[in-house]
Amino acid sequence: MDMIKQRDAAVHDYIMKFGKWLHNSDAEPLALHKWAQVHDRFLNRWGIMTSNGFEVLNSVFRIARQLPVCAIVDKTFYKCVDWFVNRQEAAIGWEATRLDFSLNITLVLHRRNEKARKHDIRPMYYGHNNYEVIDKDGLLKTGVRGEVRYDVTFPPEGMPICVCRRPQLTGISCNHVLAVCFLRRLNPNDYVSPYYSLQNYINTWSGRFNGFGNKWDWSLYNGPIIRPNSDKVNKGRRKHK
Template sequence: MAAVVAEVPLVADAEFAMGMEFSSREAVIRAMKEYAIRRSVDYRVYESESLTFYAKCTYYRKAWLAKQKSVEKIFRGWKASYEALLIWFEAICHKEPSAIIHFEIMPAYQGDDLVYDIRDGNNNIVPIAFAIVEGETSDVWHFFLSNLRQHVVTRDGVGLISDRHESINAAVARSNGAWSPPIAFHMFCIRHIESNFLRKFKVPYLQKLVVNIGYSRTVREYKVHYKRLRERDEAYTNWLNRILREQYALAFDGGYRWGHMTMNLVECINSVLKGARNLPITALVKATFYRFNELFTGKRSEAEAWISGGHIFSELVTSKLHANQLASGNIQVNCLDRKNEVFEVREMPNGLEYAIDLCRYRCDYGEFQVDRILCRHVFACCANQRLDWQGYVHDVYKMDQV
């Protein structure tokens, strides 16, 4: 698919044709989006500059027609699906009065012309924390994050991890503090920073070093990796300095990441929704609802089985705690202040020393304050002073919370 500039409406069958012209680059992009929504096809952008926009369909036309007929036969057409959506929402609210359905209808366009008396063709429908939207714009993200804060994330002190998309940054900035410290902490995925760095400097051999800077759990470790990057070229660290350390490095994030440096937890949800994105709207929403209902029901059963086995902490954390407890045997402990639970430890035989402050949940090693899970040094201090180590594991890892 390709187009240039001037003003001719789409042809009768809503297909693109050679020689078609539009009034602006924005009109071309809008026409492409509308075409993709109407035809349930995907397209890939190959070039996007100030005066050019080149995209190509990812499916053959015949394959799409066969698929479209099958989808319409099973799920009815798009128009009928939109008409059924509100009815289905009403049924959900009737069955579960605590459910919240919030959506907005935006004007639809055919080329440059506003089209009246039809439902929103840009998929701006947001069921709780799942958004079906036209694209990543500041307005879309502001709408999504506002509703997320109002209906889902009602507690303070949460961390929001995203890529560095300008529309997300703009939405956070205009949230009136709802997604800013001390209420919330906006941080970036280290893999996206790594990708941005590579795109800027074309030095793949330094990618791992950038990632290591982000994963540094202590200030000392951060400085070591940062110095190595600066020695290669100050331009690299100058670029990195444009990002707040609190937004990409574990050593400075205050523990609000809980050790999560990437968006992989979100990306893995794609497997649950595989094959649903091209369904008509009501079928898509139903598929999302029922698939996640099945997923969470299974997870609940797993948690109940773990609790019935007498476990206090979640399975993953239990195994990690057990490993750290076993590793605490070769650590010498010096109690500096028993009342305030301040210690100094030395690992044997390497002689590395770390300071531990149990009251403040801190250890120079970094794992204690980053993951909120006891490291081997904390286990050694608890054993040395006969303290109940379970009291230092954060409540979020306890099975009653799960």
């Protein structure tokens, strides 16, 4: 934080207020964990799982947003139905082939396993919970490839800790942790967050939709009819301020 302050006082000021209920309250504790994942000591925010769902939908419905309201509702509804049906179907297929995680996570682990096999591992502590993992083909800060050393710790409980911070930030073991798993003959699947389990994936997409049928089958609507105030409806594109 001191380095940030020296570099840019305005940025430091912004961070000190970030995520607080009352921005200028000194009594309120700092909310750095809301500002950056690295400050999330309780591992509540993992990688893509913390993406704002509405922002994701914005990119998906970029075209639909230009349509009339009824068409947007129609497209949104059937797009969601397609997602749930297709992903549920894919998940059942993965379950049949006995995958422990979704295909994406399985592929990530496979790629990291391949890298892990090329690492050298040296136990650094008699208690067998701290290791130095040497990647001979690591990416140096200068952008070239060379030998890079990683410190990996297996605490008595919870996810392993690696200086590359991938396990802490994403809940998925990095190649350095996997390398230690090989050495210790540990099951690497034990070090992937259960959030990524195939069963959780299936549960996520197990929702069921009912079609809205034909218009003439709908019950009569007796509620209020809401119309926009014509004085406040301006012609042309919406102005952003």
